[in-house]
Amino acid sequence: MHKRSSTQESVLLAIELLKRIPRHTKITATELRDQLAAAGHVRNLRSIQRLLSTLSEDLEIECDTRNKPYGYRWKERSNGLNLPVLSEQESLLLALAQEHLRHLLPQNLFKSMEGFFSQAQSNLNPYSKAKKEREWLQKVRVVSTTQPLLPPQVDATVLEEVSNALYANKWLEIEYRNANDKVTNSKVMPLGLAQQGPRLYLACRFDGHDNERSLALHRIAKAKATPFEFERPQFDLEQYDADGRFGFGEGVKVRLTFVITKIAGRHLLESPLALDQTVIDQGEEYQICATVVDTAQLEWWLRGFGTQVRNVVRASLL
Structure with a gap:
C-alpha cells in the first residue's frame, strides 16, 4: 500500500480542518481537534493551533483573540473553502439529518460532521439563494401520535x-x-x-x-x-x-377481539392493527379482530379508549 508523504498528510489535514471552520459562528481549536479526532485525524492541540495560525495568515480566516479560548471563523464576505461545496439540495438533506438523526448516528461520526452541518446551515441562511430549500424546513414535521412529552434528560x-x-x-x-x-x-x-x-x-x-x-x-x-x-x-x-419488546412484551402473539364505537374506531379502518385484521359493522360499533403481539403498550392503548371499547378478548395462539 502506498504510504502518504508528510506533505500529503499536512495538506489533507489542512483541508479537513478548513472544511470544519464555520462562516457565522466561531469554533475553538479544541473543538476542531475533537472533530478531527472523531474523523480519524488525531493531532494534539498545539499542532492544531499552529496550523490554524499558519492558515489564518494566508487565508480569509478571522481569529477572535478578545477572550480565551480563541474562536475561528471565515471572514465576512469571504468565499470560504470551496472544496467541496454543498449544493442547496445537499444542505437541505444535511439540515434534516442533523435534526432527526442526532441520536441515531454514532456520536463520533456526528461530531466529525459538525463542520458540514455548519456549512449546510450557512447555505440555508435567510440571505442565501436557497429560498425554496430553506422554506422546506418549515413545510415538513414529524408529529406525535400521542400526547407530546418533553424528552427525558440523557447525559x-x-x-x-x-x-x-x-x-x-x-x-x-x-x-x-x-x-x-x-x-x-x-x-x-x-x-x-x-x-x-x-x-x-x-x-x-x-x-x-x-x-x-x-x-x-x-x-x-x-x-x-x-x-x-x-x-x-x-x-x-x-x-x-x-416482537413488541420495546412495548414491554415478550413476543407472544394473541388473537385480539374487541368492540369499539365507530367514532373511536374509524381510524382502524384506515390504519389496521395487522394485515389479517377483520372488521364487522355492528351499527353504532365495529367488532375488530386482529393478530397482535401482547404487550403492556397494547393494554395502555386499549385502556385509553375508556368506555368506548368493550368485550376485549385475547385468545392464545399456542
Missing part, C-alpha cells in the same frame, strides 16, 4: 459512550437506575439503539446472559466503553421491535 457523556460502544462492538460498563430507583452496576453487550417517541432505548445483553433486554438511556447514570470487543451475535433489531 451527553452517556450517549457518546453508548453510541461509540455500539458502533465498535465493545463491551459497555454502566450504572443503571431502574424505575424503582434500584441502582446496579453491570457490563452489557450493546446491540441496538431505538428511539420511541421522545425516549431512547438500548437493546443489549448482560454479561453472562444470552437474552436481550431494553434499557432506557435516561436511566443510565454512568457509562464507559471498554477497550474489549465482542463478536456480535445473531440479533435482528427490526424483529426485536416487531
Whole structure:
C-alpha cells in the first residue's frame, strides 16, 4: 500500500480542518481537534493551533483573540473553502439529518460532521439563494401520535459512550437506575439503539446472559466503553421491535377481539392493527379482530379508549 508523504498528510489535514471552520459562528481549536479526532485525524492541540495560525495568515480566516479560548471563523464576505461545496439540495438533506438523526448516528461520526452541518446551515441562511430549500424546513414535521412529552434528560457523556460502544462492538460498563430507583452496576453487550417517541432505548445483553433486554438511556447514570470487543451475535433489531419488546412484551402473539364505537374506531379502518385484521359493522360499533403481539403498550392503548371499547378478548395462539 502506498504510504502518504508528510506533505500529503499536512495538506489533507489542512483541508479537513478548513472544511470544519464555520462562516457565522466561531469554533475553538479544541473543538476542531475533537472533530478531527472523531474523523480519524488525531493531532494534539498545539499542532492544531499552529496550523490554524499558519492558515489564518494566508487565508480569509478571522481569529477572535478578545477572550480565551480563541474562536475561528471565515471572514465576512469571504468565499470560504470551496472544496467541496454543498449544493442547496445537499444542505437541505444535511439540515434534516442533523435534526432527526442526532441520536441515531454514532456520536463520533456526528461530531466529525459538525463542520458540514455548519456549512449546510450557512447555505440555508435567510440571505442565501436557497429560498425554496430553506422554506422546506418549515413545510415538513414529524408529529406525535400521542400526547407530546418533553424528552427525558440523557447525559451527553452517556450517549457518546453508548453510541461509540455500539458502533465498535465493545463491551459497555454502566450504572443503571431502574424505575424503582434500584441502582446496579453491570457490563452489557450493546446491540441496538431505538428511539420511541421522545425516549431512547438500548437493546443489549448482560454479561453472562444470552437474552436481550431494553434499557432506557435516561436511566443510565454512568457509562464507559471498554477497550474489549465482542463478536456480535445473531440479533435482528427490526424483529426485536416487531416482537413488541420495546412495548414491554415478550413476543407472544394473541388473537385480539374487541368492540369499539365507530367514532373511536374509524381510524382502524384506515390504519389496521395487522394485515389479517377483520372488521364487522355492528351499527353504532365495529367488532375488530386482529393478530397482535401482547404487550403492556397494547393494554395502555386499549385502556385509553375508556368506555368506548368493550368485550376485549385475547385468545392464545399456542
